[in-house]
Amino acid sequence: MPLADKIRPSSLAEMAGQEHLLKESAPLRRILESGHLPSMIFYGPPGTGKTTLANIAARLTDKQIFRVNATTASLSDVKEILSETDSLFSAGGILLYIDEIQYFNKKQQQALLEYVEDGRVTLICSTTENPYFALYGALLSRSTVFEFKPVKPEECVKVLRRGLELLNSESGSNKNCDDSVLLSVAVGCGGDVRKALTALENLYYACVGDLDGDTAAALTQRSGMRFDVSGDQHYDILSAFQKSIRGSDENAAVHYLARLLAGGDLLSPCRRLLVIASEDIGLAYPQAVSMVKSCVDSALHLGLPEGGLPLAQATILLATAPKSNSAAAAYWAAMEDVETGKAVSVPSHLQDTHYSGASSLGRGGYKYPHAYPNSYVEQQYMPDELKDKVYYVHGSNKNESAVKEYWNKIKNEKR
Numbered sequence: 001m002p003l004a005d006k007i008r009p010s011s012l013a014e015m016a017g018q019e020h021l022l023k024e025s026a027p028l029r030r031i032l033e034s035g036h037l038p039s040m041i042f043y044g045p046p047g048t049g050k051t052t053l054a055n056i057a058a059r060l061t062d063k064q065i066f067r068v069n070a071t072t073a074s075l076s077d078v079k080e081i082l083s084e085t086d087s088l089f090s091a092g093g094i095l096l097y098i099d100e101i102q103y104f105n106k107k108q109q110q111a112l113l114e115y116v117e118d119g120r121v122t123l124i125c126s127t128t129e130n131p132y133f134a135l136y137g138a139l140l141s142r143s144t145v146f147e148f149k150p151v152k153p154e155e156c157v158k159v160l161r162r163g164l165e166l167l168n169s170e171s172g173s174n175k176n177c178d179d180s181v182l183l184s185v186a187v188g189c190g191g192d193v194r195k196a197l198t199a200l201e202n203l204y205y206a207c208v209g210d211l212d213g214d215t216a217a218a219l220t221q222r223s224g225m226r227f228d229v230s231g232d233q234h235y236d237i238l239s240a241f242q243k244s245i246r247g248s249d250e251n252a253a254v255h256y257l258a259r260l261l262a263g264g265d266l267l268s269p270c271r272r273l274l275v276i277a278s279e280d281i282g283l284a285y286p287q288a289v290s291m292v293k294s295c296v297d298s299a300l301h302l303g304l305p306e307g308g309l310p311l312a313q314a315t316i317l318l319a320t321a322p323k324s325n326s327a328a329a330a331y332w333a334a335m336e337d338v339e340t341g342k343a344v345s346v347p348s349h350l351q352d353t354h355y356s357g358a359s360s361l362g363r364g365g366y367k368y369p370h371a372y373p374n375s376y377v378e379q380q381y382m383p384d385e386l387k388d389k390v391y392y393v394h395g396s397n398k399n400e401s402a403v404k405e406y407w408n409k410i411k412n413e414k415r
Contacts, residue, residue, distance in 0.1 A: 003163050004197040009052055010059070016159045016193055017151035018049055028146055037061045037095065039116050041135065042126040044148025045233075047192030050126040054097045063095040063122060070103040075111055082115050094121045101125035102134035109136040116142055150191020157182045159193055160200050164211075167204045175204065177211035184213060188220030234265070242272055246280045250319035257315050261308045270296045273314050284324035284397035291317060324395035333391045343383035350381065374410050 009015050012022055012029065021028045031038070037057055042050040051067075058065035066081050081096065101109070115121050116139075123143070127134055131145055151159075160182045168174055185203065189196040199220050203211050206219065237259050244252035260269045277292040295314035299307035337343060349365035351358075358364060367377045382389060394404040 002198065003167065003201040004194040007159070007162055007166055007197070008055075009049075010056065012056060012060075015049055015052065015056070016155045017191075018053075018148055020149070021146055022053075032057055032060050035061055037063065037122050039123040039143045040125075041101070041131050041140070041143045041145045042124065042148060043128075043131050043145055045128055045150055045190075045192065047189075047194035047196070048148040048151055049193070050148055051097070051099060054095070054124045054126070057124065058095045058097075061093075061095070061122075063093050065095045065097055067097045067099065070098055070100045070108075073098075075104070075108045078108075078112070082121065096121045096123050098123070098125045100127060102127045102129045102131075106136050109139045113138055113142065151193050152191070153183055153186035156186035156189070156191070156193055156196050160185060160196060163197050163200050164204070167201065175207065175210055178213075181211055181213045181216050185216050185220055188217070234263075234268070238268055238272055241269065242276055242280070245276050245315065245319045246323065248319055248323065250316045253315050253319045254312055257308070257311060261304060261311070264304070266299065266304055266307055269311055269315075270299060273311065273318065276318050279328045280323055280325055281318055281321045282324040282327040282395075283400050283403075284322035284395055285399065288318060288321055322397045322399075324397050324400060326393055326395040326400060330392035337386065337389070343385040345383045345385065347380055347383065349379070374413075376410050378411070 012032070015022055020026060023029065042053065044050060055065065057063075068078055068081070078096070078098070096115075098104070098112075112123060116123050125135075125139075125143070131140060157179060161179075164175070164177055164182075182200075185199050186196050189199055199216075202219050203216050206215050237256050241253060241256035241260065244250075244256060257269055273292050274289075274296060277289045281288045292314045295310040295317075298310040301307075302310070348362050349367075351363045353359075353363045353366075367379050369375045369377050371377075380387065394400045
């Protein structure tokens, strides 16, 4: 039996982490201790206690628990279990725990509803993916979602210390390990207690004497990385990447860039940097677009790992550049009008006149701006339906303020 299963907690007091869910005043703890157990969804990364808490919940509410893993089980397996519930006796009822529920398709999830609604079972599902994207809406609406967080290294060290004591007891040895080494194992496993305990077990048998830091580093190298280019974590990191640049925090931005690249994803940060150059920097520093494009081209030509260098350059450039979303805001506002059909016409003097019958259709009257001083002449360009609509509002940065001052002067002279 793996070490993680040997020391799996059997009570709330033994649980590591999840303080926001399990402290004395937390709603989930109060629910569990009340004896009333609703259908729930446990959402969070691996090794954070979702299965353990389901077991404890069954014990606290005196329910008989049945476990199904959606990665290997079929709907028929679930129905076979549920068909037997009428003949099974449990004082508190039946708890069905489905691990990795996101691997059940919509039809399979939908089939669970009748069992939840008629009260035959209490359903607890766990998932590592965002349930608001991965789960069927009707099942989601009948359940309460609780999010599990990665276990903090300091909390994980306490579990590892218990694991070391058990290993010594079983083997009849007396191997020791500094807290600093256990902390490095915990940090290297990224808040995954199960992974940390597996690393500890490997470390224990890899060391002849006391557990040392060098061996620990070799066994936990890169093991704490959680990255899936199609998963929720990926989009969280991309979101944090852009928001850090937008918030002018170059250090955080480079950190999230490194996490993306360490996961082997070169294309996503390239695309996001090109978007940011126009969306968040925009007219405050128009040259940023061409600079970022050059950095992106270099990165794609170089590949990883060297491609990270021009991307770091682009990231810091954008994070430290003046910011303006005026162009993006203008585009979004214009697109909203277009998509809602607020204007379909084009002023007649702006329409094409390069054909013989144009004048007979009332086309013409366009004033060529370059024929006038400062290449400007006042005339209507917007459709009649949106004649006075304003999309673009100058940003307060130096560049846009200068442009605003210039055109205010030119246009006021023409009035």
